[in-house]
Amino acid sequence: xxxxxxxxxxxxxxxxxxxxxxxxxxxxxxxxxxxxxxxxxxxxxxxxxxxxxxxxxxxxxxxxxxxxxxxxxxxxxxxxxxxxxxxxxxxxxxxxxxxxxxxxxxxxxxxxxxxxxxxxxxxxxxxxxxxxxxxxxxxxxxxxxxxxxxxxxxxxxxxxxxxxxxxxxxxxxxxxxxxxxxxxxxxxxxxxxxxxxxxxxxxxxxxxxxxxxxx
Amino acid sequence: xxxxxxxxxxxxxxxxxxxxxxxxxxxxxxxxxxxxxxxxxxxxxxxxxxxxxxxxxxxxxxxxxxxxxxxxxxxxxxxxxxxxxxxxxxxxxxxxxxxxxxxxxxx
Numbered sequence: 001x002x003x004x005x006x007x008x009x010x011x012x013x014x015x016x017x018x019x020x021x022x023x024x025x026x027x028x029x030x031x032x033x034x035x036x037x038x039x040x041x042x043x044x045x046x047x048x049x050x051x052x053x054x055x056x057x058x059x060x061x062x063x064x065x066x067x068x069x070x071x072x073x074x075x076x077x078x079x080x081x082x083x084x085x086x087x088x089x090x091x092x093x094x095x096x097x098x099x100x101x102x103x104x105x106x107x108x109x110x111x112x113x114x115x116x117x118x119x120x121x122x123x124x125x126x127x128x129x130x131x132x133x134x135x136x137x138x139x140x141x142x143x144x145x146x147x148x149x150x151x152x153x154x155x156x157x158x159x160x161x162x163x164x165x166x167x168x169x170x171x172x173x174x175x176x177x178x179x180x181x182x183x184x185x186x187x188x189x190x191x192x193x194x195x196x197x198x199x200x201x202x203x204x205x206x207x208x209x210x211x212x213x214x215x
Numbered sequence: 216x217x218x219x220x221x222x223x224x225x226x227x228x229x230x231x232x233x234x235x236x237x238x239x240x241x242x243x244x245x246x247x248x249x250x251x252x253x254x255x256x257x258x259x260x261x262x263x264x265x266x267x268x269x270x271x272x273x274x275x276x277x278x279x280x281x282x283x284x285x286x287x288x289x290x291x292x293x294x295x296x297x298x299x300x301x302x303x304x305x306x307x308x309x310x311x312x313x314x315x316x317x318x319x320x321x322x
Contacts, residue, residue, distance in 0.1 A: 065263060
């Protein structure tokens with residue numbers, strides 16, 4: 001346990017911020033507040049140790065402050081699921097039987113690898129969206145932007161899953177035709193992601209221009 | 216003043232003290248205390264959830280700067296915040312008049 005009440009308070013706050021967005025921001029802001037408060041109390045004649053204790057006392061409990069930074073999020077779980085899906089698809093690509101009478105066509109492992117890469121990218125995007133969405137200090141524009149990211153991730157993930165399903169299980173048509181359909185699904189997923197990223201970037205630029213301080 | 220009474224109006228008060236004068240969290244609390252002659256004396260940590268909430272809804276924006284070697288976050292009203300402040304002051308004045316009329320009629 002630190003002898004410095006401010007350091008001890010920040011340790012408690014850090015604990016309550018674990019797994020939350022904006023951890024660094026809240027810690028830095030709180031430390032600045034406490035140090036300034038203690039400095040002022042010292043200048044008014046209080047001993048340094050007493051000033052630090054008083055600054056912490058005036059701040060109130062660390063736990064509610066930690067909660068105010070935003071809800072705990074399942075970003076890690078989203079990321080883990082996406083990467084598990086990616087690893088599973090890669091493993092399937094490695095294990096798939098070679099071309100033959102009953103086996104898949106030569107293009108099928110490539111399709112699985114593409115699906116694995118897409119699953120990895122989509123899960124990264126989805127995790128970032130989930131993480132940011134729960135932030136208590138995100139602006140309304142940012143929340144809309146992250147909503148779009150979440151939608152894009154969900155849509156792309158669905159299309160990737162559809163592509164894998166179509167490529168593997170759909171009855172009717174030749175293997176080549178099924179693979180063409182699956183690749184079409186993947187192409188649409190990539191298009192959804194690209195359009196969403198462009199929209200988010202334009203939205204972010206508009207937000208920055210609106211928030212330029214007025215003279 | 217009881218803090219639970221004040222908390223219901225904290226957003227309006229924070230917007231008001233930041234009107235035309237950007238400030239960091241500590242200065243917001245100091246202004247609240249000074250402008251109310253010490254009546255608004257909340258635990259200092261309670262102002263930060265209000266600042267985060269107002270920023271999230273787009274009424275405030277913030278930038279980080281360095282002062283005396285310490286990183287400091289300065290909050291300012293956005294144009295939407297300026298509009299919201301005007302609206303909320305109007306609502307508050309109407310509310311206060313209604314309360315005053317009701318109390319006057321009952322005494």
